[in-house]
Amino acid sequence: xxxxxxxRAAALALARGGVETPELDAxxxxxxxxxxxxxxxxVGAGRAPAGGLDALDGFVARRLAxxxxxxxxxxxxxxxxxxxxxxxxxxxxxxxxxxxxxxxxFVADRSSALRVLDLGTGSGCILLALLTELPQAFGVxxxxxxxxxxxxxxxxxxxxxxxxxxxxxxxxxxxxxxPFDLVVSNPPYIESAAIAGLDREVRLHDPxxxxxxxxxxxxxxxxxxxxxxxxxxxxxxxxxxHGAGQGEAVAALARGHGLDVAAASxxxxxxxxxxxxxxxxxxxx
Numbered sequence: 624x625x626x627x628x629x630x631r632a633a634a635l636a637l638a639r640g641g642v643e644t645p646e647l648d649a650x651x652x653x654x655x656x657x658x659x660x661x662x663x664x665x666v667g668a669g670r671a672p673a674g675g676l677d678a679l680d681g682f683v684a685r686r687l688a689x690x691x692x693x694x695x696x697x698x699x700x701x702x703x704x705x706x707x708x709x710x711x712x713x714x715x716x717x718x719x720x721x722x723x724x725x726x727x728x729f730v731a732d733r734s735s736a737l738r739v740l741d742l743g744t745g746s747g748c749i750l751l752a753l754l755t756e757l758p759q760a761f762g763v764x765x766x767x768x769x770x771x772x773x774x775x776x777x778x779x780x781x782x783x784x785x786x787x788x789x790x791x792x793x794x795x796x797x798x799x800x801x802p803f804d805l806v807v808s809n810p811p812y813i814e815s816a817a818i819a820g821l822d823r824e825v826r827l828h829d830p831x832x833x834x835x836x837x838x839x840x841x842x843x844x845x846x847x848x849x850x851x852x853x854x855x856x857x858x859x860x861x862x863x864x865h866g867a868g869q870g871e872a873v874a875a876l877a878r879g880h881g882l883d884v885a886a887a888s889x890x891x892x893x894x895x896x897x898x899x900x901x902x903x904x905x906x907x908x
Contacts, residue, residue, distance in 0.1 A: 870887055
């Protein structure tokens with residue numbers, strides 16, 4: 624069997640199993656199994672090695688069982704960077720790039736020596752993406768799961784950012800003092816009762832700690848927004864990802880803590896996805 628034949632067979636098996644994107648998934652998984660580029664996996668006429676065929680069969684079985692491609696590979700691209708995953712981390716989603724874009728919109732001079740805080744850092748994708756765009760910035764990432772903090776630390780090392788980032792395990796910002804110029808977060812925001820109804824790829828493979836936002840989905844925002852007035856520099860900004868339809872509730876919580884809503888940003892599908900808040904105007908220069 625050639626590389627292309629093996630890839631086509633994998634795509635057929637995935638299609639028969641009801642996978643939504645069988646050709647794409649097969650191409651990515653075959654490239655990983657055979658150690659070749661995606662293009663060669665698709666059209667390669669060379670003989671597929673037996674070990675690679677066994678690996679591909681295993682990957683296909685896992686995909687048919689509902690395991691996402693990113694979990695099978697153990698990594699996911701975000702902001703054109705490659706992030707290793709761990710069981711304690713979410714797989715970064717393209718929609719979360721909205722948080723990075725919005726945060727950067729509040730930076731007047733990207734060469735400034737800014738201090739950045741990422742609460743619920745997971746793989747570290749938001750913080751490390753920002754640090755690649757802010758060459759003089761230093762960042763702190765916090766996650767309740769020690770395994771997530773360790774994964775983020777490993778990603779910083781692989782990206783050459785270990786000297787400008789520190790990661791620790793803790794509950795939100797309870798152990799930290801400001802001021803920070805930017806605070807970013809993609810906290811858990813799904814209502815507890817809705818977890819059981821999530822797609823199996825999310826329900827079975829994403830960590831519950833990173834999904835469950837409490838009875839109304841807003842527990843994490845209450846904790847974060849309570850601390851933002853003492854964490855933010857006078858001219859600083861915080862950008863929080865939220866679920867569809869949660870923007871007004873998060874904005875109301877922010878105003879309740881004396882914060883001004885500075886922006887509401889939509890994701891690639893046009894859904895409001897991120898809210899930016901700042902210290903009240905009277906506290907800014």
